[in-house]
Amino acid sequence: MELRNENGVNILSMPPKIDVLMAPEIEKKLLELVEANLTPLACDFAECNYISSAGLRVLLVTSKKMKVKNADFYLFGMKPEVFSSFRLAGFDQIMNIKN
């Protein structure tokens, strides 16, 4: 997971597979960034092919924390099959997803 800064936005690259085994690692990293007040924060899904409910949970937790801080957080670059998991969960309605 690589963190880069593009035009003042902190961007974290998502791994190809976000399953129950990968989720804790992403959660740890994202929460670090939230704690460090790195805003705006974004997740780049360009490399990601798979996300399960465990991965969605991490993004939900992060979104909630960012909202409490009133900080900008968004997801982008999703492939259709990954976006469909977000859509099935109804997360496309409550999270900021840019494509």
Added chain:
Amino acid sequence: MKNPLKFIPLILQVVFVFIIGTSIISYLHQSSISKVLDEMGEQLFCERVKDIQETINDLGWAKDDLQSRLNHILDCSEIKRNHFIVEICAKTAVDSTKLCRIVYDPDTKNTNGDVIIITAEPKVLNTIKDEINKVTQHGIIIIECVMMLALAWSFFTILRIVRSIKALAEGKLSTPIKEETSSADAYWLSTSLCTLKKNILELIAKEADTKVLERSANIELDIARNIQQDFLVSDFKISDTKGGLDVFAHLETCPKIGGDFYDIFKLDNAHVYLGVGDAKGTGIPATFAMVIAKTMIHNLIHKHRHTGQAITSVGNELSGQKAKGCISLFSAIINIHTGETKYALGGGIKAYIFRGSQRKFEAIRGEEIIPGEVADTVYSESEFKVEAQDTLIILSNAFFHLMGKNKMLIKETELLQILENNISETTEILTTKFYKSVKELRGDNDPIDDLTACIFRSKNIIESYPESVPPYATNIELNNSLQSLPELNAWSEEFNEQHHVPAEYRMPIALVLEEWFVNIVSYAYTDAQPHKIKVSTWVNDNYLWLRFEDDGIPYDPTARNEFDTDIPLEQRNIGGLGIHFIRQTMDIFRYKNENGKNIVTIMKHITPTQPTM
């Protein structure tokens, strides 16, 4: 002799008035003026009122509202009539205490309107009343003048005045009425006739207002028609030849707009919702009941997937409203792969399954009380199963109240025979032929309510559901640890590769495997002992099966409530999302507990391209 009557004792005066009055009434009767009177009265007071009342009865739902509007109009003319009486009273210098007014209650339906006669004796009054009733029930104002006529003394004046009355009675309102000056009574009578004419003209103008009301009723029907048509297309079709799903619905609105609707949508990959509604009454009220019911059920089914609860809620909503509305409802959630259907039915909609194997119709039973009719009625959910060769047919109530060309009600058996004769057709052709044949049977008799038909068939329905793992299945046993997940994934990928499972299905299959495996590992065991989770997979025709077997605590995931995807971010919880994914992406999701083991069977129907709806 300005007023000869004043020299006659009161009782004789009354008798005199009576005799002359009745003789003139009988004269009017003979000259068939009474008929004209009757007709005029009818036209002025009754016909339109009756029309409006019938319209109101038909409208049903907004009765309170329209009734008050109608009353308002009647009140106006009532005031006008009262005013008229006072006017006559003043002009004829008749003591108002000698004016007796009999009001017939319109509710008793004896007569419509007021009868005013001049008298002081109740006995005579009754006799005159009877006489009046003999002649007409409605020619009230004219009769009143006839009575006054008796007060006029000059014969020639009478003739002229009689002619004026005749002209009035025949509806020749343009005929001028001469102002009589031969006596004060004649003068007052003729001027009263002028006033009468003025009042009749006003009443006619009022009748024109009634026509405006009628016209507004037509506008209302147009609005109702527009709402209904905007709300749904008249035809709906799912024709998926590859997948075998074949659904068609048609709605034919009746002239008065019956408030029917149908609603068909895909709940998830495996479930189709079919709904048909048939509001009682017509016009805007029926249309509103339809809109409320359709919207509520649509949302409730998406949320809870319970047909009985949805109909019960609609019933409570409608019965709780001030303006009563009720609507027959059929709701069904059909698994297009297993044919297993959960449904609820309330009111007069009829549903049948045509059993292809036996060539026989099976009627689907429901609750007869129309939702909204009786508060707190509970509509329960029941089940039936549709087989691949079966056809499910839902017909709105109006089909069973159609008048045939031969003036006989079209029978249910006739309707079913038409359906059976065309059962081998696609649902679209079957529907078209059905409507055509019904039209031939009924000829020019308009239906009293909308005609809605919804026909469902699925050739996808699997012949038999596997109760156990077939011998050709591929199996794996895993430790109850999340660390076993890569092993499960690799095993599944190898299987998919070998069986050429199309790429678009592999992500959902991996997702489902992870979700259910993680669920078992996380929640099934309360001890720290190692357990084995057995997973099997096999392909049979175009069906890919997954089966999980664990010895954890019994838990039926299929019984879990629907995951609510409408909750705002702050209140969101992730619990149940995995099960939601399985439901949404797979075609069969079944649970059983056998020999103390949890067995979850999942099926995905695999076609080169996904069915689209």
